[in-house]
Amino acid sequence: MTLLSFDAVDAFYGRAQVLRGVSLAIGKGERVGLLGRNGVGKTTVVNALQGIAQVGRGAVVMAGQPAPRIRHYSAARAGISVVPQGRRIIPALSVRENLLLGAAVARPGPWTLARVFELFPVLKERQHTPGTALSGGQQQMLAIGRALMANPDLLVLDEPSEGLAPVIVDELAEVFVRLADEGTSLLLIEQHISLIRRVVERYHIMSKGMIVDSGPLAQLTTEKLKQHVAV
């Protein structure tokens, strides 16, 4: 089943158009990368499926169902959890409470508080501290744990390596591979090429609000990366 598809989607912030005819699809068990330089519209893909950017022309399908009117909660309820750029940990809540908020959508599945603590033991140790008191890497773990608490079919990761030390990025890569191996589909939005190469099996490249290249990972050549991703 297709978990998420964009069919020729235009997306806007107010009157400003950012996405132009974007089409992509992610099926069960797939690991897809979305690449491109800053400002090409990668995060707007995420924002469009969370009702933050408005979809104009085109169609978004979530969990096999067309989503004609997307609200902020639509993606989460369709089994699509997002680890947002900048993590967006809620300052007023403790680590534990941030995780429990992720379980607002009571979908059945293997992820519980205990299992998230098993995956990221540091979160258990610091469960009663405010979420924003954690280090950058720990906050990223918290954002991932919060997304997993919804037992998603598809995990969307928006620039998860941003601002993190290489050793932490390596740890996260292992976690993403493990999640994918356990059956969670992934849409990894990244500029960190080694992370993309370790995790995904096919890719889309964006430029100026459009998908300009797509294919299996083997076709992601250095030339394409130089042309569309490298600064």
Added chain:
Amino acid sequence: MIIHILNGFVYGGLLYLVAIGLVLIFGIRQVVNFAHGSLFMLGAYVGYAATAIAGFWAGVVAATLVLAILGLLLDRAVFRPLQDQDPIVTLLVTFGLLLVIEDLVRTVWGKDTLTIAMPDLLSGTLRIAGEDFPVYRLFVILVAAGMGAGLTLWLKRSRIGLYVRAFASDPLTTGTQGVDTERVSAAVVALGAGFAGLAGIIAGPLLALSPAMGGSILIESFIVVVVGGFGSFSGAFVAALVIGQLQNLGIVFIPSFSTMIPFLLMMLILLWRPLGLTGRAA
């Protein structure tokens, strides 16, 4: 002295019940509700009407429920559309609402003051520290304390309380986690309006009911909210108790200055901590 302190708790308790509604509505909708004092007043009148038909306890239930339902309607028709508007628009609309509710009450119940009789069960006095203290006033303290404790437990322990705290801190992220924030908001506004209605009916036997009775408690509730830190639940609790005590002790010991005390306190707190007692920079 103990009697004076208890009287301070009575007024502080009523202030808390009104102010917490302001805090809840501001925290969720970012709307400063100038009509909140008139919800308190309307609660007293609805309670008066229900008391006349079925007794005081029916009045308590009716005032709380009717105002909570009115809160739901206000959230849908007024606060939700206002939440992204310029604050001056919010001020004008909620001020207009205040005038409409006052006029409505004046039309239905007239301009003359009305009174609500105390229930027989609570009409006696209790000997405390060698002096008589009305049982009804103890009841008001207990209701305010019980509501404060219940609200704190609800916010800290319940799932919806978690969503409310999350939403007050970051509405967008809370929504993207799958929470239907519009429903949470409606429930919270209903709760805030219900608290105002409850405060109105239980204040009824202590005050003369008039369409203008919401004005003074609104001003002092705003002082509570500002002193406590805008949007702070615990700050409102502390500030209501402090202002209740100072106001009451002022009436006893320096009556000519007592009405100034809350304003002086607000000025001092704002000079010392511009974000209020528990306010934190964003």
